[in-house]
Amino acid sequence: MKRARLLRVSGYVASVLGGLTLFVGFLHTKAGRPLLARLGVGCPVKASPADVEVARLSSARALRGVEAAASRPALGFALDSMTLSDVKAWAAKHDLNCDELRTGLMRCTDVPVTAFGDRETGAPVDQLDFGFAPATEHLVNISAWRHGMSGVAAAAQMGSIVSAMQQQLGAPTRQAGDRTADYLASGPMHTAIVEYRFTDYIADVSATNIPGRGLLLREHYMSARD
Amino acid sequence: MEVYVTKWSCLTLALLAGVGCAVAACGSDDDTTGGGGTSGMAAMAGKAAAGAAGKGTAAGGEGGTTGGGAGEGGSGGESTLYTRLGSHDGIAAAIGLIVTKELGDPDIASYFAPNLQVASHKPQAADIEECFTALLGHAAGGSEMYPMTTKSGFVCRGMAEAHSDLHIGSGTFDHFVMIAGGVLKDAHVSDDDITTVAGVLTGTKSTIVDNAAPANGPCIVKACEVGEAGAGGAGGSK
Numbered sequence: 084m085k086r087a088r089l090l091r092v093s094g095y096v097a098s099v100l101g102g103l104t105l106f107v108g109f110l111h112t113k114a115g116r117p118l119l120a121r122l123g124v125g126c127p128v129k130a131s132p133a134d135v136e137v138a139r140l141s142s143a144r145a146l147r148g149v150e151a152a153a154s155r156p157a158l159g160f161a162l163d164s165m166t167l168s169d170v171k172a173w174a175a176k177h178d179l180n181c182d183e184l185r186t187g188l189m190r191c192t193d194v195p196v197t198a199f200g201d202r203e204t205g206a207p208v209d210q211l212d213f214g215f216a217p218a219t220e221h222l223v224n225i226s227a228w229r230h231g232m233s234g235v236a237a238a239a240q241m242g243s244i245v246s247a248m249q250q251q252l253g254a255p256t257r258q259a260g261d262r263t264a265d266y267l268a269s270g271p272m273h274t275a276i277v278e279y280r281f282t283d284y285i286a287d288v289s290a291t292n293i294p295g296r297g298l299l300l301r302e303h304y305m306s307a308r309d
Numbered sequence: 310m311e312v313y314v315t316k317w318s319c320l321t322l323a324l325l326a327g328v329g330c331a332v333a334a335c336g337s338d339d340d341t342t343g344g345g346g347t348s349g350m351a352a353m354a355g356k357a358a359a360g361a362a363g364k365g366t367a368a369g370g371e372g373g374t375t376g377g378g379a380g381e382g383g384s385g386g387e388s389t390l391y392t393r394l395g396s397h398d399g400i401a402a403a404i405g406l407i408v409t410k411e412l413g414d415p416d417i418a419s420y421f422a423p424n425l426q427v428a429s430h431k432p433q434a435a436d437i438e439e440c441f442t443a444l445l446g447h448a449a450g451g452s453e454m455y456p457m458t459t460k461s462g463f464v465c466r467g468m469a470e471a472h473s474d475l476h477i478g479s480g481t482f483d484h485f486v487m488i489a490g491g492v493l494k495d496a497h498v499s500d501d502d503i504t505t506v507a508g509v510l511t512g513t514k515s516t517i518v519d520n521a522a523p524a525n526g527p528c529i530v531k532a533c534e535v536g537e538a539g540a541g542g543a544g545g546s547k
Contacts, residue, residue, distance in 0.1 A: 134422040135415060135418050135419055135422045135527075137422070138412040138418040138421060138422050139412060139413060139415065139418060141409070141412060142409050142410065142411075142412040142413040142418075143413065145409045146409065146410070146413070184527055185419075185527055187415070188415050188416075188419075188527055190525075210480075210525060212414075212415055212416060214415040224413070224415055226414055226415065226416070228484065230480075257495060259494045259495045259497060260494050270500060270504070271504050271507065272490050272500065272503045272504045272507045273500060274487075274490050274491055274494040274500075274503070275494075276491045276494055276495055278495065285413070287491070289487070289491045291486075291487045291490050291491065293483050293486060293487060294507075294511060296483050299483065299484075299487050301484075301487060301488075301491075303413065303414070305413055
């Protein structure tokens with residue numbers, strides 16, 4: 084009698100546990116995750132390098148132009164063909180301070196412009212980010228940041244970069260703002276931007292006066308190929 | 310005894326089914342990333358691009374024709390920042406374009422990527438856009454309320470709460486502001502208005518930036534490995 088009761092109770096407990104388990108399982112399905120989110124619980128999903136690449140590609144597809152680029156200048160690097168190994172070799176050759184922060188992202192700091200070629204002049208790049216497509220390890224994205232520049236230095240650097248790009252690519256697709264030292268230095272958020280948009284290549288060069296940080300100069304070169 | 314065995318067999322099956330279901334569901338996110346994430350972003354980018362192309366309505370524009378049209382220094386006597394930015398639709402388009410351009414930066418994209426993975430994860434890119442639009446619209450003098458509930462039912466959070474788990478560094482924050490400023494400049498928003506908008510962003514810096522975090526990303530903290538309740542943008546699940 085006692086045993087039968089124990090079995091019956093065990094059966095009830097098992098049923099309840101089973102039901103709860105099924106419910107928890109359901110919460111982690113595609114249909115159940117909204118409810119899980121409402122309960123304030125996250126389904127553990129890792130943002131992999133592949134996801135960052137998906138985000139980059141969505142950006143590139145939205146921003147790219149309608150004609151192919153005659154060339155794709157990118158600080159001397161070859162987009163879509165150079166690999167992580169190539170960039171590492173370049174960094175080693177110039178004895179640079181670089182780290183692979185995560186798969187698909189390598190960062191170098193305090194890079195002298197001579198590392199980009201003998202003809203380059205100007206201020207060192209404070210932060211140089213290289214993005215690689217995780218599937219191929221091909222270089223697809225470069226961001227070069229210079230921080231805390233004076234108006235004179237930023238205007239000169241930007242002028243030099245834009246001049247070189249114009250020689251290779253012609254007139255910019257879009258540009259806005261005044262690239263003079265006086266304008267850039269004279270107010271917060273004063274910005275000059277030059278953009279090139281092609282089906283296979285996107286490049287932005289911009290300078291912005293960030294309150295408390297001085298002028299930031301950004302060079303961004305990105306493959307726009309699928 | 311037979312009943313006992315049957316029930317425990319059911320329990321075992323249920324446990325296996327439940328765990329398997331959970332693992333499969335979470336594990337399947339990578340497979341569905343392209344679908345959910347891409348389509349969501351494509352829709353957003355398309356809207357942003359359309360807004361940017363129509364310079365009259367997107368965040369000001371060159372001699373705009375529909376209420377916005379700030380143009381450089383183009384603020385009229387009766388205009389407000391809100392109308393110069395193109396009112397709700399103009400602000401929404403500009404926010405969409407800002408998010409699109411931010412995703413081109415590998416550092417900043419790492420903070421957004423978890424939100425783009427699966428359509429059921431919160432906040433989605435569209436939620437982030439709506440939250441930012443409401444935040445900026447409210448700050449610009451529009452009728453938008455912030456915090457608010459997005460169309461999908463997501464409740465935007467305060468800046469500090471939404472970003473606390475992300476441990477964003479000051480360098481990443483400044484880069485975000487710079488890219489956003491470039492989008493507005495490119496849309497021919499006047500310097501004064503860009504400064505005002507940037508002030509809205511930089512005014513939140515102290516609540517968003519973790520001074521103990523590295524100045525620059527990428528995001529490598531746990532929150533960036535959680536899609537639904539953690540990462541990204543202007544809001545999170547409540």
